[in-house]
């Protein structure tokens with residue numbers, strides 16, 4: 008059975024780095040559940056995280072249950088019943104547009120948790136300052152629906168608002184955050200400095216656990232914001248918690264030649280199990296389990312050796328790695344190996360924890376990979392095994 012295998016030690020390594028940043032800066036580091044919400048993994052992060060960043064009611068409930076502490080919610084738009092439930096347990100609710108704020112303002116301000124200060128309300132603003140290169144992931148593109156540009160705040164009744172939130176980065180460094188904060192400060196500095204604003208949420212997209220991330224620069228910015236503006240500062244990375252912590256282990260089901268290509272059909276689907284491979288598109292590093300290899304995927308099992316793959320034609324045996332689905336484009340890519348692939352060989356697709364497990368579907372009824380944890384003592388614990396019942400149950 009195919010398996011998402013997540014390393015507990017790797018999660019803890021990332022979590023310790025993030026906790027160190029929180030301690031040194033006084034900022035609160037939340038887990039963005041949109042990136043990683045495997046409950047078994049959240050129990051590993053729980054001692055290190057200040058809480059969760061949720062995209063709506065379901066993630067908020069999951070975070071409250073499995074991470075505890077602070078629940079920060081931001082959604083482009085809330086449904087009435089969703090908001091009513093969130094008011095009972097969330098700690099921050101951020102609104103995406105002036106009409107959303109004005110629509111829900113009275114209901115929020117009447118709630119006892121808002122009146123007691125246990126729940127604070129904020130606005131997601133758009134500093135209209137792009138630092139990214141991929142439009143799909145850039146909330147500051149022209150025509151963006153995400154966040155309120157400065158000019159739209161003119162004349163709006165902001166009484167009851169005590170937080171500001173921006174999220175503009177994607178896989179970026181401290182300097183991009185500093186540049187964005189300066190742009191934000193120019194437009195929203197007066198509001199941030201006013202006594203009504205008590206928190207600033209700097210969103211996600213911070214690649215804090217990458218070895219070359221300038222953590223000292225981040226810490227100094229966070230301290231500066233706290234001291235100068237007297238606000239609590241929150242960051243809500245997703246990827247940084249889970250990057251380099253998991254792999255997808257697949258098995259070769261068939262190998263054949265057709266129309267000039269060697270095909271290897273795996274028991275996993277790009278479309279169903281790693282859609283970013285098609286959407287971004289993203290080419291994962293791929294390893295074959297072969298003795299004598301020297302590859303190092305993020306998660307390794309004791310007693311296994313891994314050989315690296317290369318671009319098509321780089322190594323002696325090239326295969327198009329494809330899925331067992333009807334979708335012609337359901338192909339992971341063309342990869343070359345030092346050894347010929349055979350039925351039942353294990354193929355390891357690297358870095359598959361974040362934004363992968365959360366996006367899986369049961370397309371074509373392909374059996375869903377197990378979700379398992381590799382414990383520090385080398386034991387593999389299956390946290391979730393999917394069956395026909397899951398497939399049947401999802402579709403009503």
Ligand SMILES: Cc1ncc(COP(=O)(O)O)c(C=O)c1O
Nearest residue numbers: 039042174211212213244245246
């Ligand atoms: C509002 C918000 N916060 C946090 C995140 C997490 O970002 P990342 O996983 O890149 O750190 C995202 C990602 O899209 C987001 O939209």
